[in-house]
Amino acid sequence: MRVKIFHIVFAICILCFSETGNAQNIKKQNVDTVLHSAKKATYLAIFLPGSGQIYNKKHWKVPIIYGGFAALVYSVSFYQTEYDRFRHAVINKRAGLPTGDAELEQYPVSLLLNIRESYRESRDLSFVGIFGLYALQVLDAAVDAHLYEFNVNESVSVNYFPQVIPAYGRTFVGGTISIHF
Secondary structure, X not given: OHHHHHHHHHHHHHHHHOOOOOOOOOXXXXXXXXXXXXXXXXXXHHHOOOHHHHHOOOOOHHHHHHHHHHHHHHHHHHHHHHHHHHHHHHHHHHHOOOOOOOOOOOOOHHHHHHHHHHHHHHHHHHHHHHHHHHXXXXXXXXXXXXXXXXXXXXXXXXXXXXXXXXXXXXXXXXXXXXXXX
């Protein structure tokens, strides 16, 4: 019994005093010194696709994002229409009624079922594509925001120089990597 009480008191003490014992000493920055916030870019991209890219001043990416969404929404609409067309044809063929579509009258039910399932799978993959594009644009906004103030100029470079060295009847392949700061 005493052991259980000791464990409970110990857990409460750990929870109460955990804020005071920091493993790292974190300096808080002044709000004026933070010029570009990765958190803000991420939240903007989550709530309105493309707005994180605008915040990061990468305006050229917005038409690509919305073009991708438009193409995927169109593909969902197309595959859903075709799925419905074949679904009605299967229902009518099984009931012994005409399909209402002269093109589909000649196909057996098993083929209509296969084609219907292929349209369903394509529609579902288009939904996955919409979600994937949404997640990719959020990730792009977050990474761009983190790299927004990254210094890229001529004084920072990495160069690779490949070399082929013939020696003693054999050929050796190597290279040199040079890093300039």
